[in-house]
Amino acid sequence: MEAVVVCDPNGRILLYNSAARRLFHHADALALGQSLYRLCSRPPIEHTLRLLRHRALKKNQGNEETGARFVCSTVDGAMLLNCHVDRIASDFIQGCVFAFTFEDITGKISEQGRQGHLLEKMVQSLRRPLTNLSAAAENLKTYPDMAPEVRSEFQEIILRESEELTRLFAELARESAGITSRQWPLFDVNSADLIGCLAHRSMAQDEVRVVMTGVPLWLQADSHSLMLVLERFVRLVRESRRVSEMDVETLLGDRRVYIDITWPGEPLPQAEIDAVLENALPDSVGSMTVAEVLERHGSEVWSQKHRRPGYAILRIPVPDSPRQWEEPAQRLPERPEFYDFSLIEGGQELGELANQPLADLPYVVFDTETTGLHPSAGDEILSIAAVRVENGRLLSGERFEQLIRPHRPIPKSSLFFLDITEEMLRGEPQIEEVLPKFRSFVGDAVLVAHNGTFDLNFIQSVAEKAGVRFSNPLLDTLLLSMVADEEATDFTLANIGEQLGVNVTGGRTIMDDCYVTAQIFLKLLDLLAERGITTLGGAIAACERVAVTKRL
Structure with a gap:
């Protein structure tokens, strides 16, 4: 059963089910009349509700979408939640209510995702046999060691099968890519939620203080696996540079969001970073490696000196979200300037x-x-x-x-x-x-x-x-x-x-x-x-x- 919470337009809880009580660990804040923002981070929810209200105003222009999906964290940073919200018309509550469904994705392991990952590995394992088969066919053709008629027949079979296997490989690779992309969609995530959750887990697991700096930005990510990657690199910095506190900041790049981990000291050698890339992430969907998670985000990682003298960064670029560039549904007029000295x-x-x-x-x-x-x-x-x-x-x-x-x-x-x-x-x-x-x-x-x-x-x-x-x-x-x-x-x-x-x-x-x-x-x-x-x-x-x- 999905966790469901129904709220009015101001985030006040009107209804919830037993699954929601279990998800939020029977928190006192989950009660009728209480604010949803006592349970979940405010910015992504408020943004989504504003978006849905704007869609309602545009309904007569053909926009009939009433729902939206997003990712947020609980206020204590302990959980990342995959959320879906629907706007439902109401004759009693200010014209509408909002129905939220929540799924805890902090520690999710998907059996279907593992199958997709194993299929991808199987596809990769076919590369060498196919190469060897093609090479054998060429060798048989180049070095004739048997009777001409046998050699010709055998050669045709190998070449024909090689072509068929190559065709099947390409088809299987396309199917695998489709399964993989469907299993790990990228959702809109506010960096404040992601880094806040990282800070909570890093202190609890590694006694590392992560300080969120800079302006929060919207990005697109598989938030759970990306958080696991960030944890792994925070741990690497702690062990390699002997630091117990580091900053994490997001910066806008060329249609990318740079996630920068900053510490006092020298940059990390690329060899140390490359060694981490092959580390498996057992808690990720499909037990992916760090490199595979980065690949899903079209990303790479490197270390360099920080603009602040005596400091270094480890940088991970990820896709930005269109929300970063959205204009407001209605621009308010400028308030009159009034100076008081x-x-x-x-x-x-x-x-x-x-x-x-x-x-x-x-x-x-x-x-x-x-x-x-x-x-x-x-x-x-x-x-x-x-x-x-x-x-x-x-x-x-x-x-x-x-x-x-x-x-x-x-x-x-x-x-x-x-x-x-x-x-x-x-x-x-x-x-x-x-x-x-x-x-x-x-x-x-x-x-x-x-x-x-x-x-x-x-x-x-x-x-x-x-x-x-x-x-x-x-x-x-x-x-x-x-x-x-x-x-x-x-x-x-x-x-x-x-x-x-x-x-x-x-x-x-x-x-x-x-x-x-x-x-x-x-x-x-x-x-x-x-x-x-x-x-x-x-x-x-x-x-x-x-x-x-x-x-x-």
Whole structure:
């Protein structure tokens, strides 16, 4: 029996079966009215639901597909799930419900897959006999050692059989390729899910800390076998380079996604990598080798020096997913720009932090979504997202993201600019509950945001009511970009990203904006260093000077 969970459009559980209880190990989070996102990772599910809603709008244009398949992980990273979701019309629940079926593919071994793999091996084993048979026929023809009539008859038989075997071999090879390709389809996978699961397993099995860095990307993979390959190479790096911690990052290449494993030290010799390629993966479907898994992904693997001095990488390119390039179903209009420099001008007490090098400080890059522009007029925060940046790395595995239910309805004039609805916020916590959790996530880090005084002003307006205080220094990428380029006139996030070579896609979420801001911030640190601004005190002083000029 398949595990089935039925949810409303906001991911709230309406129904589930006994197989779902077994799959999720009778978790308390699997209960009526609870959020599916307490069980499964949010991004791939939200993306798929948005895609299905868009398809429903296009139904009158001939698009009748109501389902989609994807791969996600459980929130603890312990399981990878093969998921299928169908959109079902309903007269009672906001027009539709979504029926999810889940299959645990973390440790799946398919008997049919093994048969396909054995068939492929059999095909490979025929190559040498066929070559020998052809050679024997040629030798008989070249060196006549028997009576001419016998030799001629025998020769014709061997040649004829050789041609027939060659034909059968080609046919069998095509059939084997078809079986193999059907057995190991590539599904859309979010790299955050894949790397998160890798981190969980590497710590549990090998006591290796895998740190997820960079911006999560969509790729296509047989996620289970690819994860086993990544595990094997993480183990190789640990044993060869004696390291217990390494970064894993995804980067966009030429229609490929590069999975980079990074560590301090020298690259791995190709001979060590080649030795791993022949290792069998007993837990994979068909007990494939590492090389066979890479071949299924059209991939190879190599090691080289990292752009960061003193570090090396092992790189595995895999196919990217079309989702990487999808435009949103409906592009929201740009929200009016509103700059607020009052908090910056008030000065920031830094103490000993003033002389700390910018390169050595921990940062939390954050953003908010609000009902309007003025907290003093009753506008409220609807969501907060944040991600850590340390040692020049965007730590995408350490992020904060939370929707917030406001105390009063969202003004209709604001809904025009938002990708958030009243329905999405039902049952979500209010700001008094969320802000202490966000404060705990921030810790002693320096805050970073684009037009950050606007966001911090909203937070400060409710901080006392929530029982917290934010005294962390703030660096504003809007002001830092003015410091780095005095001639520039367009300081929107999209334009700054374009100028600095940071990819800014359309239809961004608040978390995507955090990733973009973090990448911009890291590039701005390099530009500030070129101008001799290398300490926190120096950066804030430069921002204060720009803020004063801006208000004049």
